[in-house]
Structure formats: C-alpha cells, structure tokens
Amino acid sequence: MKSFNGRVAAITGAASGMGRALAMALAREGCHLALADKNSQGLEQTLALIKASTLAPVLITTQVLDVSDRRAMEDWAARCVAEHGRVNLVFNNAGVALSSTVEGVDYADLEWIVGINFWGVVHGTKAFLPYLKASGEGHVVNTSSVFGLFAQPGMSGYNATKFAVRGFTESLRQELDMQRCGVSATCVHPGGIRTDICRSSRIDANMTGFLIHSEQQARADFEKLFITDPDQAAKVILHGVRKNKRRVLIGRDAYFLDLLARCLPAAYQALVVFASQRMAPKPRTPVLETNDEPRL
Numbered sequence: 001m002k003s004f005n006g007r008v009a010a011i012t013g014a015a016s017g018m019g020r021a022l023a024m025a026l027a028r029e030g031c032h033l034a035l036a037d038k039n040s041q042g043l044e045q046t047l048a049l050i051k052a053s054t055l056a057p058v059l060i061t062t063q064v065l066d067v068s069d070r071r072a073m074e075d076w077a078a079r080c081v082a083e084h085g086r087v088n089l090v091f092n093n094a095g096v097a098l099s100s101t102v103e104g105v106d107y108a109d110l111e112w113i114v115g116i117n118f119w120g121v122v123h124g125t126k127a128f129l130p131y132l133k134a135s136g137e138g139h140v141v142n143t144s145s146v147f148g149l150f151a152q153p154g155m156s157g158y159n160a161t162k163f164a165v166r167g168f169t170e171s172l173r174q175e176l177d178m179q180r181c182g183v184s185a186t187c188v189h190p191g192g193i194r195t196d197i198c199r200s201s202r203i204d205a206n207m208t209g210f211l212i213h214s215e216q217q218a219r220a221d222f223e224k225l226f227i228t229d230p231d232q233a234a235k236v237i238l239h240g241v242r243k244n245k246r247r248v249l250i251g252r253d254a255y256f257l258d259l260l261a262r263c264l265p266a267a268y269q270a271l272v273v274f275a276s277q278r279m280a281p282k283p284r285t286p287v288l289e290t291n292d293e294p295r296l
C-alpha cells in the first residue's frame with residue numbers, strides 16, 4: 001500500500017501513545033479512521049486533537065471496547081464496515097505491561113496480559129481479515145515489542161505475549177504471501193517509546209528487593225529508557241507498511257537488542273543476568289548493635 005489517502009484504518013489502543021500518534025499521522029494523510037480503546041476519555045482527546053490539527057476531511061468513528069473481548073471485537077469490525085463501507089488496515093496496537101517473577105505471578109495477572117496483548121491481537125486479526133480481503137488491498141499491523149525478540153527477567157508475561165504476537169504475525173504473513181490475496185502483514189517491534197505504558201503497567205510486589213528498589217523508582221527508571229517519540233514511531237510504522245516490510249524495528253535500542261539476540265541467540269541471556277544483577281538492589285548487611293554478639 002503506497003498511499004493511505006482515502007483508505008480506512010482501524011486502530012486499537014487509539015486513546016494514547018503510539019495508537020494516538022498513528023491516528024493523527026494517518027488522518028493527516030487523508031485516511032478515514034475507526035478508533036477503539038477501553039479508555040473513552042482518551043479516545044475523545046484523540047478525536048479532539050485530530051480535529052484541531054487536520055484539515056483533511058476524514059470520517060472518524062470511535063468505539064469503547066476491551067480488545068480481550070472477542071465478541072466485542074467482531075461486532076466492532078462489522079460496525080466499521082457498516083459505517084465506513086470497507087476497511088483496508090487494522091493496527092492491533094493496544095497493549096499493557098506486567099513485571100513479576102514467574103514464581104510469584106498471579107494467574108489473574110497473567111490472564112489479564114495474555115487477554116490483551118495476545119488475544120487482543122488474535123481477535124483483531126481474525127475479525128478484520130475477511131473485510132481486509134474484501135477491500136482488495138489490505139494490511140494487518142500487529143504490535144509486538146523488542147521484548148518479542150529478546151527476553152528479560154521479571155518480564156515473563158510480557159515476553160510471552162510479545163513473542164507470541166511475533167510468531168502469530170510471521171505465520172500469518174507467510175499464509176497471506178502464499179494466498180496472493182491482496183492482504184499483507186507486518187510485525188512491529190518498538191524499543192522504548194515515550195508513552196503512558198509505564199503508568200498503566202502492573203508491577204508485582206515480588207519485584208521489590210529482587211530487581212527493583214521500589215515501584216515508584218522502577219517506573220521512573222523505566223521511563224528513562226523511553227528514547228523515541230511516539231510521532232516518530234508512527235512515522236516508522238507507516239513507512240514499514242508502505243514498504244510492505246515483514247518486520248519493523250523502532251529506535252536504536254531496538255536495533256541494538258535485535259543485533260545482540262541475533263549474534264548471541266542463547267548466550268545473550270548470560271549478559272542480561274550479569275547486567276540485571278549489577279542493577280538489582282544489593283542485599284542489606286544487618287547493622288550490629290555494639291553489645292550484639294555476632295552469631296556464627
């Protein structure tokens with residue numbers, strides 16, 4: 001797809017971050033939009049921002065939904081076609097983050113992240129695929145992460161969902177190539193992007209003392225790693241769609257970690273353990289009172 005002008009794009013997670021930036025960039029190019037998010041206030045803000053900054057006469061519809069709800073996603077896809085006449089692009093972008101050890105993670109938290117990050121992408125892909133094929137020229141854009149290429153301690157739930165999105169999308173792309181049906185697929189692997197994801201992420205108490213000092217400090221430290229602007233990320237994603245790329249990396253951090261995982265496909269883990277141990281809180285040596293006898 002060389003131009004987005006006059007096309008129709010459906011975007012999940014459009015109330016914030018990269019979803020909002022994609023919506024604004026596409027609107028500027030004259031692309032009609034169907035925007036979805038669970039956050040109704042954020043969606044309204046996205047709508048207002050587009051209206052204030054875009055001259056192109058584009059039709060924009062919004063839907064409050066939870067991407068982990070399969071029925072809601074199927075209904076939304078049907079509504080998009082009813083309201084816009086067709087859909088050419090779906091950006092399965094909505095996502096959340098979770099930090100916890102494998103041993104300590106609650107099943108409820110795992111189900112939460114898998115429901116959004118993995119099932120949300122599956123629901124969006126399957127609900128829209130028949131309509132993308134019917135449009136004659138379509139594209140599925142699924143957001144994984146650099147953590148879909150590279151694993152880290154304390155991120156097993158996030159890693160699992162993002163590796164799964166990558167496998168799912170790469171397999172989909174191969175099927176679509178074989179079918180020559182006018183639809184393609186791209187998997188997106190952002191590095192650290194300056195969005196709200198950190199604020200909405202869950203950090204389990206079992207991380208404190210293991211990999212982090214405190215939840216508040218961890219959120220602040222993590223945000224320091226967010227080096228790319230969401231507008232720049234949207235630009236890179238749309239360039240990747242135009243070029244029909246299979247994989248899109250965003251940010252120099254993503255390129256570096258991808259290279260590391262390619263050069264040291266298993267051994268990189270030892271480097272991550274070494275670096276994580278250096279950054280982890282040090283076990284405190286108990287302070288002895290003067291009249292305490294050291295216990296042997």
Ligand SMILES: NC(=O)c1ccc[n+]([C@@H]2O[C@H](COP(=O)([O-])OP(=O)(O)OC[C@H]3O[C@@H](n4cnc5c(N)ncnc54)[C@H](O)[C@@H]3O)[C@@H](O)[C@H]2O)c1
Nearest residue numbers: 013015016017018038066067094095145192193195196197
């Ligand atoms: N920010 C980063 O550094 C980074 C890096 C790699 C990958 N990603 C991925 O990029 C995608 C976009 O995230 P972002 O960084 O823009 O974060 P963000 O928090 O700014 O935006 C995510 C959006 O998804 C929405 N959302 C969350 N759960 C939902 C649900 N159940 N149903 C519908 N909408 C839901 C949120 O309300 C929010 O508007 C996510 O998939 C994320 O995992 C982000």
